[in-house]
Amino acid sequence: MTNFRVTAAVNSLGFVGHSESLSDPFKIDRHGHTYVPTGDGGIVLNYRVGDSIFALDADHASPGVSVSHPNSDAAYSLVAQSCIGNTAKVRTGAAIGATGVVLGKRGEGCRVLVLFAPEVMKLIRPDDQISIETEGQGLADDQMESRIFNISSNLFSALSFKKSGEKTFKIPVRTIFESKYVGNGIGRPMPLWDVDLQVYELPAGVSDIKIGDFVAISNLDARFNAGYRKGWISVGVIVHGASPQPGHGPGVTIFLSGPENEYELLSDPQQHVGLTEATLLALGGKAT
Amino acid sequence: MKVTTNASRLVSQIVVGEVWPALADRNGFRVDANGQAFFLPGMGGVTLGVHCGDIATRLLGDHVEPGLSVRSAKESVNYALQFLTCIGNIVTVMSGPAEGKQGFVIGQHAYVLVDMLEEDMAEVTTGDRVSIRAVGQGLKLLDHKDIHVKNLSPELLHGLGGGTNSSGALDIHVARIVPPEAIGAGSGMVSEYANTDLMGTYPDLDPSFSLGLEDLRIGDVVAMIDQDHSFGRGYRKDWISIGVISTGSASLFGHGPGPSTIMSGPASAFNVILDEKSNIKFLTDLIKVKS
Secondary structure, eight states: OBOGGGOOOEEEEEEEOOOOOOSSOOEEOTTSOEEOOOSSSSEEOSOOTTSBTTSSSOSSOOSEEEEEOSSHHHHHHHHHHOOBTOEEEEOSSTTTTOEEEEEEEETTTTEEEEEOOHHHHTTOOTTOEEEEEEOOTTOOBTTOSSEEOSBOHHHHHHHTOSOTTOSSEEEEESOEEEGGGBOTTTTSBTTTOOEEBOOSSOOTTOOOOBTTOEEEEEEEEOSSBOEEEEEEEEEEEEEEOOOSSTTOOSEEEEEEEEEGGGEEEEEOTTTOOOSOHHHHHHHHHSOO | OBOOBOGGGOOOEEEEEEEOOOOOOTTOOEEOTTSOEEOOOBSSSEEOSOOTTSBTTSSOOBSOOOEEEEEOSSHHHHHHHHHHOOBTOEEEEOSSTTTTOEEEEEEESSSEEEEEOHHHHTTOOTTOEEEEEEOOTTOOBTTOTTOEEOSBOHHHHHHSSEEEOTTSSEEEEESEEEOGGGBOTTTTSOTTSSOOOBSSOOTTSOGGGOOSOTTOBTTBEEEEEEEEOSSSOEEEEEEEEEEEEOOOOOOSTTOOSOEEEEEEEEGGGEEEEEOTTOBGGGGHHHHHHHO
16 A cells, blocks of 8 residues: 555646757757757647657657746756646636646756647647646555655556555556666656657567557666666656657656566557556546 | 877867866755765865776765866856867966966866876865866877767877777777666766766675676776767667766766766777776876976
8 A cells, every 4th residue: 555645735836838949959869960859848739648759750749738947946846746647737828727637757957748638738828827736756655665756646546556465566568678778867866857768769579659658667776866776677657759869769757666576567569558648637637 | 099090180279267166055965876865075176086097986975076177167168168178188277386287187077177196186276277288179080980089189099009900990998898787877968078977886885786897997998888979978789989987986876987988989890909907097197297
């Protein structure tokens, strides 16, 4: 049993981000070719949960909107406290009153990724205020050495990875990546960062990797900062798409990490279904 | 190293920085791999008693930066300082009691790092200004078109073991081989700035954290397997990046002693020769003569 009754819920304000660029519009891919990054932050309309990580020729594109705060301390807190599955409410602008849900987080730019229904997405504009009911950090299962983080109590309970009395988390995953594929985000504190997978094509035998998929990473201990540790497993959700930048790629917001004997990973490289948009939006719309 | 280069066409520029203070925030503590709080010295200032050839994890610390930690207050000037300085560039102290004493660049981290003779370094402190004769960016190995070179001064290249071999590949002497599992913080960043922290380097943690890299030395030349640092830093199967260990212990997990990159290319372009003596300590001769 988890201690979900004792986690604090805190309303925290963020602002919908803009697409941003430096005065030099180009970035450099791993072959030394230049490109203009698209989809990296702001409001991405044509990308949804369930789409392939390679569906767009974009850079770190994420479905939904990127939310942060102009005060850096407030931004760190917003990102650290926000958890996958938290409810988000639009407070200003044409979409006022609409609710959405936290899909994940990104370390670069200190952003929370918030999903809304397509009709709401059309109305949201940069600088709109989003209030997130942050809850989930502190969730624990005292019978396990694994740590749980970055995920709301409601969502973690609904996923039912481990039933009372069981000794392992049984988790459906698209596939398992070795830790050497982890690029940007390695060595960073997991309440504030996702980790990018350095994959530029689908691994052999994997039909697709989609936003919302669960993936596992072997030999990675991500309880605090993420780093190499033999025999440890980390599990997370794919929250953004691929990137041409060296050391970057599709992002995983990790929510569970511990010794491998606490995991039974049910890998299904062809038919895996992780978090769906319907599941997430239903959760976001539910009053907690 | 016996190799043909374009060194005669490289620009030499004087860049200036100052020894930067160690910085802290009001919390002080950070957490290690197991969530244990620690409070240890690390970046900034003048870190005494650690030089090229010393075991990188000997001193307890977090991101120990050997010698002088140098930066510039203005952001754009600081980027130029980071990008233009190369390992082996000569550094001259411009102020304070050590004025006129020399050192050499051993790599980049949060700051440009400078090794000096211990007795000279002992006279340097925070705020002292230094000038660096920056030369090396743009260096090419003319017979090795697939190898990207960076952060590498002609003086360092001259003293490295190896060269063009009879089959046309580059013989390169390295003290250690670094597996891709060891690559920590720094992945995804540009490789002309800071360095690549290596994991598996924690002598005080249990064996599950080890990749056998606890005895790396400051200044060791290492080969990073399956790493392409040509246009950043990232995993790429069958590519090799060559680096020089420029920083010491890190207790922050996912961090550790790190190489500054000097070469990157397809594995087939290199003939890696294990040679535990391959270390940039020989650069000390440049300053012993002149100071």
